[in-house]
Amino acid sequence: SAGEAMEAAEEMIKTFIEKKCIPILRLCAESVENTEKSENNEHRLDEFDFCSRSIWPALVNALVNQMSPAFSPGIPDVFHKSFKAGARIYRHILTETCM
Numbered sequence: 001s002a003g004e005a006m007e008a009a010e011e012m013i014k015t016f017i018e019k020k021c022i023p024i025l026r027l028c029a030e031s032v033e034n035t036e037k038s039e040n041n042e043h044r045l046d047e048f049d050f051c052s053r054s055i056w057p058a059l060v061n062a063l064v065n066q067m068s069p070a071f072s073p074g075i076p077d078v079f080h081k082s083f084k085a086g087a088r089i090y091r092h093i094l095t096e097t098c099m
Contacts, residue, residue: 002070003081009067010085013059014092021097025050051097059089
């Protein structure tokens with residue numbers, strides 16, 4: 001069902017974030033830190049909220065375009081299962097990625 005597909009997608013999304021996104025976030029944080037140290041804070045890089053400006057919009061777009069049946073309120077059980085999986089993904093992004 002669409003709800004089960006959403007739960008499977010949840011695991012794939014978490015794995016992608018951990019393997020592909022978190023290393024980018026760490027690299028950016030190190031780069032900002034090194035730039036601040038070397039330039040004595042004169043030209044501090046603006047902070048870029050990678051989570052809310054890159055990860056989350058791309059994820060929402062993919063879910064809306066590719067898994068819209070999973071969020072159809074016409075099938076309450078599927079909707080509930082999908083909504084819970086989406087909430088877990090969001091919580092994972094907030095707690096594990098956007099530290």
